[in-house]
Amino acid sequence: MSRFLPLAPTRLAAALALAGLLCAGQAVGAPAASPFGGYADAVGAGSAPQIQLAALVVNGDERHDALAVVQRAGVTLVALDYLVRALRLVAEPRADALVFATPLGEARVPRANTSEIQGFLFVDVATLAQAFGARMRFDRGEYALRVDLGWDPFAAAPGDAAQATPVPADIRAPRASLSRWRSEIAWRGDAHSSSWLGTTDLAGVVGPASWYLREIDDFESDRRVDLWALAGGQGHARYLVGRELSGSIGGLLPGFHLTGAQVAWSNRPRALFDAAYGDGLVASRLDAQRTLRGKGPPGGVAELRRDGQVVARTPIALDGHYEFRDQTRTGERIEVAVYEPGQADVPLRVDEIRPVASDRLLPEGAVLHHAGLGTSANPLDRLDQGGERAGFYQWRQGVRDGLTLMAAWQDSGARPQGAAGAVASLGALGVWSATLAHAGEGNAVEVYGDGARGALFWNGWFNHREAGFLDDEAIARADYTAEAGWRPRAGLAASLVARHSRGGEAGEVDFIKPALQWQPRADLALSLRPDYDGRYVTVARWAPLRDTTLGYANYRDQRQFTLDQRLPDRLLLRAQLVDEDGLGRRTGVYLNGPGSARWPFSWTLGALHGRGRAGYLLEGSGELRPGLLLRAQVLDDPLQRERFGGTGRIAMLSMVADFAVTPSGLARGGYRERRGDDGGISGRIVAGDGFDARRLAGVGVLLDGRWRGEVDGSGRFAIGQLPDGIYSLSLDSGELPLEYQPADPVRRVEVRAGAATRVDFGLALRLGFAGRVLDAAGEPLADRALEVFDAEGRRVATARSDAWGYYRIDGLAAGPYRVRAEGGLARDLRLEREFAFGIDLDARTPR
Template sequence: MRQRVRPLAAAVGSALLVLAQPAAHAEPAAPAAPGFSYYGGGSVPGSQQKRILLVVPILNGRELNDNLALWREPDGADFVNLDAFLHASAIDSTKDADGNYQLTTPIGQTLLPAASLRTDGGVVYAGLQTLSSVLAARVAFDDAEFALRIDLPWQPGAADKSPAAGDADQSVDVRAPQASLSRWRSELSGTVVDGEAAAYMNHRIAGALGPGYWHADFSHGVSGDSHDVDVQALSWLLDRGKSRWLVGQERLALHPLLASFEMTGVQYAQTNRPDLVYEAAGGYYGQLVPYQARPTSVIRGSGPPGGTAELRYGGQVLQRQTIRLDGRYEFRDVPAAPGDAIPIEVAVYAFGETGTPLRVDQTYSQAGNLQLPEGVNVHYVGLGSNGFLLDDNRSGTGGAGFYQFRRGFTDRVTAEAIVQSIGGRRQTVAGTALNLGMAGSWAAYAGRDDSGAGARQVLGDGQYGPWFWRANWLDYDDDYQADGSLGTRNRRAEAGRTFGDQLRVSLIHSDISGDAYSDIRYTKPAVTWRPTPRFSLGARPEYDGRYSYDAQWAVRRGTRLSASRYADISQIALDQDLGSRSRLQFTAQRDTELGNRYTATFNRYEGGRAHLAWAAGVLGGEGRTGFLAEASAELRPGLSARLTALRDPLHASDGTVIGFSIVADFAVTGAGLARGGVNQGYEREGGVSGIVERPAGARADFDLSGIPVLVDGHVRTRTEEGGHYHVQNLDPGVHRVELDNEGLPIELAVHEAPRRVEVRAGSLTRVDFGLELRLGLAGQVRGADGKPAVDIDVLVVDATGAIRARARSNTNGYYRLDGLPPGTYALRAVDRLERTLVETSLTLGERFLFGRELVLPADPNRSSPP
């Protein structure tokens, strides 16, 4: 078992934990807690010698229980014990024959080359700069707090979905529940203006019921006269692998050329590739079978590893996502409405940046998303009533029904046909998606309703060498979208060329008309230029033909200048980092409708268990002044709050606007509430949740947070305050769930074997763990001359004379004994003939004991009295 030392306060860290390595055989100035490996420091004395520091790791703002060994070179280069670092960061690794390490993280895999590693005393060390680079993270030693700060662009344990560990036929220790409330998410948000409050709540709850699972979405007002409950979804789903059933009310959007609708009834789907067809079922509408033919329904792109991709629609942020280590991001089931002229955009930020994005990319439909592999087929059918029967605000007239068929005839040809009837109005769609090789991917669809009105869609995208192209042509006849509606035309195409990573140029053509907006028609160039890694320029026409501009200049580390124009706002900003947790930002904005605004804002992240963050700013504009104050914190795991106070000089009539939000997001079991993660759709996944219980007789101040929970041998999460935990995104099946002993406080141990746990889609299985109080001691054996005594056996003997533990002193005389229950013992040093050299009494109560010295008598052949 890997030895552990509990972290000490930063104030005493430098006094107790810095081990400046002396000559090879010298002793440390003061005994440190046993369990830390002492390393030789070479023969060069003084300041030219390397040092090994025992430092406290702070992972994403949270102090961990395990200390890390840090190797510091005289030239300032820092290296960390690789095995301990990966364990603390919950990163899996495999080592190849050449000594390289393949690291697996929630945002992809990366390679740590053998050439970047160092070895000392059989321990492998990795450079902090190398780790920062390959993990797209910030790993640095903080001298002020004597800590190793590890800021990862993901939450440790949020691993990708692992394959199911087995079938339901295998032996199971813990069965999934038959009925439960497994997940609960509620959000209260609102504002207070001139003393009047307006607040709104939405809820999502889900759990197991019989062989399937249920979920409900509803919302309501909590102020004024608006208290009506709006039920967005209420359904029960049965997943049988290749087939799925759903009973209840849901919103459906089967194709961009078909009207979306709400239905109460029964849905059924069948496919021979459920892993491919159902996997992305967390669509915007949450329907049983996700459909990828909505405009820009899947958006892929690239950006700085570990950074953030922010999905925007008409300037409004819809989703955020961490960019994977391979530099890619992907948004699935993007809610783009059929015929919408406003393009979806993705703002790309570097890791840790939240001000002005590095760039803003407009996106287009991608025909390749619509293709199925050869032989894959999908049948999707539904029948019921139009509207939601349980919600008067969503009631419809008549019946509703549909049938959809998709099939991959070859890897290059996919065909599709859909017919739906809503309230007596029938629409049909047929088409195909093609892979034309070097000519790219193309898809063409035609729709018709029972009155003879039609609609057409053509999608295309591709790349050949440095050349790329995209096209989206969407036309609706009069009366097709609804009776009395005017025809809509939305045609957009782009073709261009890239010149390495430095330059991208293209020509964009747009032709838009319809009753919802004025006619728009233009053909304009777009360009992105990045002559150096620190400087970039970009210009691109928006949907209405106006240009958006963006310029970024990283003046130096922690300092960035930016200028941008987007929609009606132009902005110049200066961002200055003040350490690793603070930032000062100055902005000057020009709003073509409201006027000029000048802002100075200080942002601070305090971290800790509450993840406290706050900001304060001064605003000025149009001869008036204002302010901004904001704070957010996690009140308990899964319960967070945010409060904002704003007096905007450009909205002087509003006075001071107070905004607030409280979000409760929990995994629910009989063991209590843990931080959750409610799904937005019908993913075929479940989870486990429970508590690690404090053993009888243990101190009340034992910290049960941060204990690694392993699923199928991989760390998937860590316990929260109080010992609660939640592992989500597990495939249905049987999984092996256990605790990592090495993550426990030194006095505690797991006394239960790993469990084989059944996981079912849509619900949580409760798995609790009990601990035992197992104590120990450590110290040093010295001779009568005060020098370390090497290879001396040290025994712990109980009242019956039985030996309960044995250890041998190392080259520095240190020993350590573990795994003892509370009680009174004899601590004895013996020679090789088991003759007692020295003995003393020992009482173990609540704590691990350090500094227990045994001094041998001058004559090693003569025993010392107890």
């Protein structure tokens, strides 16, 4: 591989990240969230709420934009990000509300009325209708949100006709660039072994196309460029050249890595290519889920399981997000267990990842063709040089409203595989998907879907595979799961869960058991739900006092009791008892808290005891500079000594660098794996030597007059997810330090897909002075004209005194000046770096 990459990107990324830290000076980012914050009150082992896609009808016209919705207790919740994007609005986050500028005035959505589900903010339809002054209703028959607004969000603006000739950009987008960089480097060591693992994602633009690559390095023998491609296209077509993980039309046929060329065509490109989420050439909602994302306690751990077997673990980032990439699903039951920092015994919750049938519905008349041809080998991996010819073809068509047909063929070097299926809206029964596949020597069928009517809800997933499917040695498998329940009001849901499974990792499983989620008030909650093998997952929480919380959790072979006590200065004290079958009991006391304002981080200290032995936990995490996150942990668990022998001490260190890359430097990024038709703007604020960039933290960045981001503590900013076009970029001058103003108030900036356009704002020092005009008796002289002259005798400013003799002069550069008032009073002064007060023109004081 060294022929292709002389210096591995992951190792280079580590060096660059450390260099970035050393060059950051005193730049300090936002404080990292407390590992116990936010999710400490979460309850809900069991299934995550089902997010479905619905149509959007605005003022009687059906839009191509899909909406993410959740049905809960007979109430429809709408993903706010999807709706405002479809209505072409921009959110301005405030402390207590999200504010949107509309032609009718400001629309306010109180934060108290939002619910966070899988990383998105959801709001009920009634709240949205009131906020936007609109009529909104959810049509379950058509599974669409109908919105009647008092304005047309898709009409041309009044000045658009006059702007038929576009205003040229002051700053052009780069034709070739590295725009985004994200690296994750992790080390883990114990008494027996240690290991490193690094992953680096790079993305940018070259000519009319965007490029990306992912490099994986274990710092020993496995170093490879795993994914790499050049993607582009416009209109009805998209293309990709390189190495990419192909998708499938369902969960039966596996995806595979294809090195070669892909092309996709659709008569509805806006709906099927330019999706608001996804990580493939076409919208990922149409394929089996390949990237699993979610939220959890910052600094914790997310654990991916297939049929109950752990297949991957990843730290939860300090922003509370986790991600599992390049996952291929072939009929297994998939779950993600989320653990709090240092608490690897009983998970905080277990989310079941289910496919959503409505995601695969196409609008009536929509057609999608997607094909690829190449090889299974990777020329940028010295261990994967030998490959076979591979390819695939997929077809989907919305034959009518509520019915989509699909078919696929693929050959990954073994025997060809094929599948065909349909997705249908069955009215009151909900939306269901059915797929039949043939691969190897066997067939398979998968059916899944869900529905709701009033307070009743139901869902099912049925998978049957014959012996020899995909593999000649594969045994027959059957897995049937169903749930039906009643959700009479918010905070209460009762259901029956049934499962029949044969041939899986858990062996023979048969059960029909009740499940309950009950939260009568904010300080009391209970959740009971059978796991994949029928054993219950139980979570209970009760807060008898405002700062005191009692908790109980039961998962598989482990039981956990906790007592949390919030202390002054944002400290949290936790006492814990863990009882694990086969290992015994362990007690622990933990203290968690934030760092100082100068050094923002989160820390945890723990003292443990079990089986007559003592242990400890030391953990810290924080943002060393905007975009550079570090987490370290040392755990000596007395119970783990029994499991691993000798010592239970484990040390872990992880670093994440996530940047938008511009010639002006690195700004806090937010790497997006998907390749959509969007770009970004990034830059910095330049204020001269000696200026403390932390004074700029929180200054708003305006796009076309609307808030779209803010400056970080190093004076940099980044705005992403912008469609191609020319935008007016400015700073919120009212938030700048009093003595500074932008040298160029508004910049016209070009944005291109895949690129980050650099824009630097210079700040000009604009000083001034103020005082009073007084006569010989010390009385104020009102309405007197004043003039200001610079060192060369030029008049640079004028003013008049008010009724009390006060005056004020603004907008002057540093330097010497002479101020003269009507009647002959005058005074010399020099402005340095601050506004000058008390510059009185007093007839009693000769100057």
